[in-house]
Amino acid sequence: MDEFSFIDNIKPNTYRQNKLIKGIGDDAAIFRMGNEDTVIAVDTFVEGVHFTKETLEPWQIGYRLMAANLSDLAAMGAAPLFYLASVVIPDELPDADVLQIFSGMKKLADVYGVDLIGGDTTSGGLLTLSLTIIGSVPVGKARLRSDARPGDLVFVTGTLGDAGAGLDLLLNNIPVNCPEAEKRKLIKRHQLPTPRVEFALKLREIGRVALNDISDGLANELNEIAASSNVLIEIDDALVPVSKALSHFPKERLDYYKYFAGEDFELVGTVAKSDFPKVEEIAAEAGVRVTEIGFVSYNKERNGKVLLRKNGVLKTLRKKGYVHRKSREKS
Amino acid sequence: MDEFSFIDNIKPNTYRQNKLIKGIGDDAAIFRMGNEDTVIAVDTFVEGVHFTKETLEPWQIGYRLMAANLSDLAAMGAAPLFYLASVVIPDELPDADVLQIFSGMKKLADVYGVDLIGGDTTSGGLLTLSLTIIGSVPVGKARLRSDARPGDLVFVTGTLGDAGAGLDLLLNNIPVNCPEAEKRKLIKRHQLPTPRVEFALKLREIGRVALNDISDGLANELNEIAASSNVLIEIDDALVPVSKALSHFPKERLDYYKYFAGEDFELVGTVAKSDFPKVEEIAAEAGVRVTEIGFVSYNKERNGKVLLRKNGVLKTLRKKGYVHRKSREKS
Numbered sequence: 050m051d052e053f054s055f056i057d058n059i060k061p062n063t064y065r066q067n068k069l070i071k072g073i074g075d076d077a078a079i080f081r082m083g084n085e086d087t088v089i090a091v092d093t094f095v096e097g098v099h100f101t102k103e104t105l106e107p108w109q110i111g112y113r114l115m116a117a118n119l120s121d122l123a124a125m126g127a128a129p130l131f132y133l134a135s136v137v138i139p140d141e142l143p144d145a146d147v148l149q150i151f152s153g154m155k156k157l158a159d160v161y162g163v164d165l166i167g168g169d170t171t172s173g174g175l176l177t178l179s180l181t182i183i184g185s186v187p188v189g190k191a192r193l194r195s196d197a198r199p200g201d202l203v204f205v206t207g208t209l210g211d212a213g214a215g216l217d218l219l220l221n222n223i224p225v226n227c228p229e230a231e232k233r234k235l236i237k238r239h240q241l242p243t244p245r246v247e248f249a250l251k252l253r254e255i256g257r258v259a260l261n262d263i264s265d266g267l268a269n270e271l272n273e274i275a276a277s278s279n280v281l282i283e284i285d286d287a288l289v290p291v292s293k294a295l296s297h298f299p300k301e302r303l304d305y306y307k308y309f310a311g312e313d314f315e316l317v318g319t320v321a322k323s324d325f326p327k328v329e330e331i332a333a334e335a336g337v338r339v340t341e342i343g344f345v346s347y348n349k350e351r352n353g354k355v356l357l358r359k360n361g362v363l364k365t366l367r368k369k370g371y372v373h374r375k376s377r378e379k380s
Numbered sequence: 381m382d383e384f385s386f387i388d389n390i391k392p393n394t395y396r397q398n399k400l401i402k403g404i405g406d407d408a409a410i411f412r413m414g415n416e417d418t419v420i421a422v423d424t425f426v427e428g429v430h431f432t433k434e435t436l437e438p439w440q441i442g443y444r445l446m447a448a449n450l451s452d453l454a455a456m457g458a459a460p461l462f463y464l465a466s467v468v469i470p471d472e473l474p475d476a477d478v479l480q481i482f483s484g485m486k487k488l489a490d491v492y493g494v495d496l497i498g499g500d501t502t503s504g505g506l507l508t509l510s511l512t513i514i515g516s517v518p519v520g521k522a523r524l525r526s527d528a529r530p531g532d533l534v535f536v537t538g539t540l541g542d543a544g545a546g547l548d549l550l551l552n553n554i555p556v557n558c559p560e561a562e563k564r565k566l567i568k569r570h571q572l573p574t575p576r577v578e579f580a581l582k583l584r585e586i587g588r589v590a591l592n593d594i595s596d597g598l599a600n601e602l603n604e605i606a607a608s609s610n611v612l613i614e615i616d617d618a619l620v621p622v623s624k625a626l627s628h629f630p631k632e633r634l635d636y637y638k639y640f641a642g643e644d645f646e647l648v649g650t651v652a653k654s655d656f657p658k659v660e661e662i663a664a665e666a667g668v669r670v671t672e673i674g675f676v677s678y679n680k681e682r683n684g685k686v687l688l689r690k691n692g693v694l695k696t697l698r699k700k701g702y703v704h705r706k707s708r709e710k711s
Contacts (some may be wrong), residue, residue: 070417071522074608075566076455076593077421077515079522082413090408091500091512093466122409135424135510168546169422169510173429179466179500179510179678181422184408191410277405296573 055144055170059151066130067163068185070256076340080131085185088127092117093097098182104219107146107263109240110178111153116242117264118182119157120314123249124262126192127184132158133167137177181272190253192260192318197278201259201319204328206245206337209267210293210303215239217302227297235294242314248335249316252300255327260318266311271355272368274319281351282319284343286359308357309369319345386475386501390482396493397461401517411462416516419458423448427507433625437551438477440571441509442484447573448595449513450488451645454580455593458515460492465499467506468667479656481509492577515549521584523591523649528609530678532590535659537576537668540598541625541634544641547568548633558628566625573645579666580647586658591649597642602686603699605650611652612682615674615697617690639688650676 060073070079094100094114105113115132122129134154138147158165163182172221215235219225225232244262252258261270267289275282289307298306320328325341332339357366391404393476425431425445436444446463453460465485489496492511537706546566548554556563575593585591590609592601598620606613620638623638651659656672663670688697 069523075525076452076591077419077458077513079417079419079456079517080415081519086410086412087418087516088408088410089464089512091464091466092503093468093500095502095505095508098468098502121407125410127408133420133422133512135422137429137506137508138428151642163542167422169424171424171426171429174426174435174508175468175505175510177425177426177468177505179422181420181464181512182408183420186410188412193402194406225610246673261408261433 057310058148058164061165064164066164068130069164069166072164072166076197078131078133082185085189085190086188088122088125088184088186088191089181090118090121091177091179093177101375104216105240107149108153108156111150112150112157112241114178114180115154115157116314118180118246119161119244120262120264122182122184123244123246124192124260124316125186126190126249126253126260127162127186128250129184129246131166133181134165135169135179136173137171139174139176140172142176154180157177192258193277194261194274195277196257196276197259197280197319197345198321199280199345200322202322202325202341202346203282203284203317203319203343203345204245204297204325204339204341205263205267205290205315205317206248206332206339207313207315208290208312208338209313209315210295211235211238211292212242212307212312213306214295214298223299225297227294231294234269235292238313242312244314245316245337248332251331251335254331255320255324258318258320260316263313263315263317264311266309267317268308268319268355268366269311269368271366275354275355276353277289279352281346281348281354281356282343283346283356283358286357288340288342290338290340308366350375389479390496392496395495397495399461400495400497403495403497407462408570413516415519417519419453419456419515419517419522420512421449421452422510422512423452424508424510435547436571439484442481443488443572445489445511445646445686447575449511450492450575450577451571451593451595454512454575454577455513455523455591456515456517457521457580457584457591458511458517459581460494460515460577462495462497462514463489464497464512466510467499468502468505470507471503471507472586473507486509500641522679523589525590525592525605526677527588528590528605528611528650529652530611531653532676533653533656533672534613534615534648534650534674534676535656535670535672536594536598536621536646536648536672537579537663538644538646539621539669540594540644540646541626541637541641542566542623543643544637545571545626545629554630556628558625562625566623569644573643576647576668577647579663579668582662582666583659583704585662586651586655589649589651591647594644594646594648595642596639598640598648599639599663599697600642600684600699601648602697606686607684610683612677612679612685612687613674614677614687616690617688619671619673621669621671639697
């Protein structure tokens with residue numbers, strides 16, 4: 050398959066976004082955002098680092114990469130519109146697998162009408178996918194991690210740690226006495242995560258929300274919010290929502306799943322207490338679980354930090370789960 | 381170097397573009413394009429495919445990748461504003477080399493005040509760089525390859541084939557009896573190409589220009605213009621501008637350099653004859669050589685094709701130099 054028949058295979062027949070002026074087929078793509086702000090992020094997956102043949106099928110690689118990118122936009126309160134996909138394809142990879150990867154991306158993109166508008170294809174090397182995602186948000190309405198205020202409460206969507214536990218099942222064959230159906234659910238949370246796009250867009254009804262997506266672990270995301278907003282955040286371990294299935298896992302792994310493994314692509318946010326009933330209402334409409342797990346305060350000495358209350362003891366929750374140059378190999 | 385100190389190292393202290401709302405430091409970047417159209421492209425370089433330790437120093441990798449991306453925007457008539465850089469870094473690569481790559485990107489970005497606003501960093505695998513570039517163009521003023529019209533003349537900037545010849549010198553040690561200074565010039569054209577940004581922006585004075593950048597060889601670019609515009613293009617081999625140094629190279633390589641090697645990052649365009657004096661004037665102002673090499677016509681049977689007149693014979697010039705999944709390994 051040369052690049053031209055490849056592009057013919059993945060090129061959309063029609064574009065759905067009316068903000069698009071020119072899609073695939075020139076030196077660059079063109080869009081017209083009009084009155085809205087443009088939000089843009091890039092995420093890269095590498096074979097052996099973010100996935101292996103054992104953890105993801107080809108279409109799941111594309112699906113999961115798209116989920117990670119959509120999650121970044123959701124965390125900004127942006128509506129997804131376009132993506133560009135750059136792929137490095139090893140010579141030995143069958144064409145069918147490459148097309149499957151793209152169809153996995155498209156499967157999730159289609160849910161939101163997101164259009165593929167460009168990219169780059171290179172042969173050789175290690176299977177590497179780099180996705181640039183573009184969305185829009187009404188002027189000044191982007192959700193920043195610097196918007197947490199003392200008095201806010203802290204909430205998360207969904208349950209935390211499922212993706213980490215699912216990956217552990219895939220990679221390490223740990224002995225877990227838990228129904229197979231439950232195991233499959235956890236594994237699916239790793240392979241086919243659901244970005245919280247609808248919930249994030251409905252949240253626009255609320256004036257101010259600080260928001261991050263949980264890609265690098267709750268500990269990391271909370272520390273980013275605390276640092277950017279210059280506030281102290283305290284959460285209660287007993288309130289952090291986890292799936293029942295996790296009770297079957299080794300106790301010493303639980304904190305890792307909940308706080309450091311990340312990649313659940315849930316959202317963590319802070320909002321004024323008076324706005325939380327509205328958040329709960331929106332979550333119910335979007336079919337997403339939302340849970341209050343802590344609060345934001347001001348403490349001159351400890352602003353920028355995150356505290357975890359667990360078994361009556363208050364500890365500093367550090368980033369640990371952060372992405373340094375090595376950490377992605379583990380996750 | 382963990383990801384945080386790495387980001388601190390490459391993060392700009394100040395942003396220069398007033399269209400930027402939020403740069404590095406949240407889940408995504410935000411910009412506000414106002415009345416202008418947004419132009420976006422992505423280009424990926426992989427070690428062993430686009431460069432090796434023998435062909436490019438670390439800072440040259442960054443510089444050349446930036447040049448390739450700026451060239452895409454120039455070919456659209458867009459002013460460059462922002463970039464996102466995604467890098468996959470092998471464990472054994474010294475931190476200093478990584479920083480050099482970024483400083484090479486920045487060196488050329490700084491010429492145009494282009495700001496780094498995001499990216500992604502992954503450890504492991506093969507050195508891979510993916511650059512997303514964003515620019516702006518007044519509404520409806522983008523330069524499309526579909527805008528060639530019968531009666532237009534065809535022009536190119538600069539000289540063609542230098543980068544291909546330079547790469548040949550680096551890789552194949554071919555016997556060329558040519559002054560060392562000339563050889564160094566050719567090699568520099570491969571390592572540190574100059575995108576024709578200024579010329580492309582000044583061209584805005586002209587109402588209609590079809591434009592491509594010569595990244596995949598003149599044969600490929602002309603075929604793209606002919607196909608997109610549904611016209612017949614004819615060029616004259618004797619008119620295609622080449623450096624004097626190329627006369628020292630094996631004759632059988634010349635066509636390859638001129639038509640197929642690409643990566644000179646010059647521009648090829650078509651424009652109404654009456655507008656060409658203005659193009660020449662703009663080229664002079666921008667310090668760029670511009671040469672008329674052929675013309676555009678309408679021929680029901682042969683529209684979409686490119687003809688090359690050489691030694692009195694007219695041949696079809698096919699894409700050949702096109703990038704299929706293998707070809708980049710050669711170039």
